[in-house]
Amino acid sequence: MKTTIMTNLNNLLVVIILLTTMSCGTKTKPVQQQSIKVNAPFEMPEIIYPDFSECAKFPITDFGAVQGDQQLISAAITAAIDAANQAGGGSVIIPEGEWLTGKVHLKSNVNLHLEKGAVLLFNDNPDDYLPAVHTTWEGMECYNYSPLVYAYECKNVAITGEGELKAKMDLWRTWFSRPRPHMNSLKRLYEMASAGVPVEERIMVNDTANLRPHFIQLNRCENVLLDGIKVTNSPFWTIHPYLCKNVVLRNLKVFAHGHNNDGVDPEMTQNMLVEDCEFDQGDDAIAVKSGRNQDAWRLNTPTRNLVIRNCTVKNGHQLLAVGSEMSGGVENVFMDSCTVADGANMFHLVFLKTNERRGGFINNIHVSNIKADKMSEGILGIETDVLYQWRNLVPTYERRLTTISNIYLENFEANDVKFISRILGNEELPVKNVNLKNISVKSVEGEEFIHENVLNFNFEK
Template sequence: MSLFQNKKGRTTGLSRVKRMDRRDFLKSSLAFTAPVLLSHCSSVASTAQVSELDRLWQQADAIEASIRAVVIPPKVYQASAHQVQVLPSQAEAIQAVSLARHNRQALQALIDLCHQQGGGRVLLSAGVWPCGAIRLKSNVELHLAKDALLQFVPEPELYLPYVHTRWEGMELMGYQPLIYAYQATNIAVTGQGRIDGGGSNQHWWPWKGAWKHTPWQVNPEQEQKNGRDLLMQMTEQGLPVEQRVLTPNFLRPPLLQTYDCQQVLIEGLTLTNSPFWLIHPVLTQDLTVRNVKCISHGPNSDGCDPESCQRVLIEGCEFDTGDDCIALKSGRNADGRRFATPVQQVLIQDCVMKAGHGGVVLGSEISGGAQAIFARRLVMSSPDLDRGLRIKTNALRGGEIDTVALRDIVIGQVKDAIVINYFYEEGRDGAYLPQVRNLSLHNVEIGQAERLFELRGFAEAPIGLIQLSKVTARALQLGVLEQVSEIRTQQVQLNGEAWQHNPQS
């Protein structure tokens, strides 16, 4: 079936595309995958197989129906010029910090007032609003009007005091995320405006240290490695979170984090230049991320990373990132096992993935496991997109990943199409064997890949059942298939020829 419209504008194929504006989805598909069409297959699957597939995807529909909606009271609290100051176009950097300090206090006071009076919408009108870290409260929506820019100023003092947060799957008392919510219910960040995290080759990003071509001067005294290593030690030693304080601290904060929250909506915004991950919900239930653009090409600029979350919908979004587009996580090593909370009941649909390390990714912080992960009607294509579907773990992470299903996917240009790798970072050096099983891909077009597969399991923990149906791929190489227990295929073509897995080859 085709993902496109014909010249007369009639929609062809994928008639159940919904919720996202169809015209935008079709336009995105055409823009990034013009040579790629979902194939017409002449033969029809058996009734039993169709029923099995239908039953699988009924779970996805049930997830979408189960997510509790955010309902914000109608009262509006508008940030005015005498409360929150707009940055003049010729302002000096020192003035920006001063304004950001003032605006942080004023905007937080407005959010607190809205919360205390029962909730409502805190509105930022058009203009540039320099700010420091802010904290959302229950029943409050932060709304950015069209042409509003919430500009987070990259001065570390504006992200103090430290708060209870997670960094790469490990808890600590760290910098406050730029927009942060802790144990809040019924909250939203919405609008047609833009939120800029202030990350650049001069600010935040150099704390990464050496990275790719390293477009900054590396300062060994101001990079994350030492703090990252120390935090790992604290985690493995079981040090209480309130004692996990790094001095100095060069672990960059995410742009938006909800921690132990319920009923969360993030909608409509453009997020740019994050110091670290862009959207990082942790232990959050009933989460909707809709029609958001994530554009950030700095180090660790993951787009949306739900961690140990349940009932999640990510739809209609666009990702153009310096790291994974969507990465599902559940804690690193000891912390992940301590919480033992999988990321589960996740539905990703109608999204476009451009640049990034991976389109739909699970891991690497996946020690708590993952269950019931679904993705449909996605377009992934870019010379700068490394992988389509990627699962990355190792014997220190471990984790049980069960039931990951993708359908109606266009992968245009990519390096590796399907990756399951147990040898990420520490590889076999650990006592916690990963378990990945019940992976399903249906109606998938792969237009241009260097390798179709990179599947690398352990002999004592082989990768579980993979089912491929109606998959058409063009790739320079088949790739790597090591320690895979079973791959079932139906109507699979590689470079124009039928393909079946032969474990002896």
């Protein structure tokens, strides 16, 4: 009864705010669209993204938000999002100060705008992220805790401003260890996905699964902009565009040093630009994905047309990783003019990884003009037998090999490395057409090139 009353009051408040906005002559123009043409060594379509500059503003304080009261803040954010959506476009304003909340679900034609000095702090109580939503875990679809910020089947959505999205981590951190009950739940999910169990029946919210939610997941969205914000801490993958089209990420500062804390994970997403961002990660900085095994084969949507440029990485396992969840295929990736900070704890600059269960393909990867310090591994790594903890957890139900071809690296500068390239291809399906040009390193600890099952490798100093 209390929930019903609060819902009705919120709906009434949305109507009052909309009427007040229109009667006062405030801008109520619908969201506009901009486009950007990106140069790449492959045909790259213009990327469309939303422009909210002429839209009305909806401060959460106008909807009853009071600092220190999570219930009022969460209700106000929801009501403001509803109002902006119903107005045909609007910016939900998070003012200066700290605002504690649970999940935030965006809607079409809504910009979540954080003003300078604003901190939207997300609680770490799992109950705040229920009911379960249609999401993913490491490339497998399921119903799990809601991502902290979630958009599903939305068009024209944005998160902008000079403020910060921050996750409280006290509880999530206790889930990092992956104890046996958690691994058993992962095994159950893997088996359901392999058997084609409908996603609606893959309910992973229980006392033992402990599948941590993403921080920001944009699921099946179109025309997405993230610009200017800082993102701090994350239970799982930090920014996850999943099955999206037209995505622009720019001027972001991302810091997350927990387990599986990749910076950005584009997955089965097409036409995407990442530029002028700073990453400080506990895992890969940019990790390109395209789903795992049967789920990805069912969805049949490659990650395609991805450009990353002018980014800085302060820490992270790899500058650019592809896989190992890449069963839908990855093609047309261009990274240019990125820098790894001195002292960064990096493994590889470019690492492509798959295994006998993935299938799919990796094709047409271009990386150029990279400056870095030392690598604990090397410049380029390609491995076709990467299974991690899954090797002994579950069997290979269906064997499909991955085609890897047309890899281009040019103009790299690095200090100490273990090797320049290590390519461990599959004997039945060798890696093809790998081209390295103008690769400058100060010292190589061991062999420069460690290669198995590679056809047409070219190295030009």
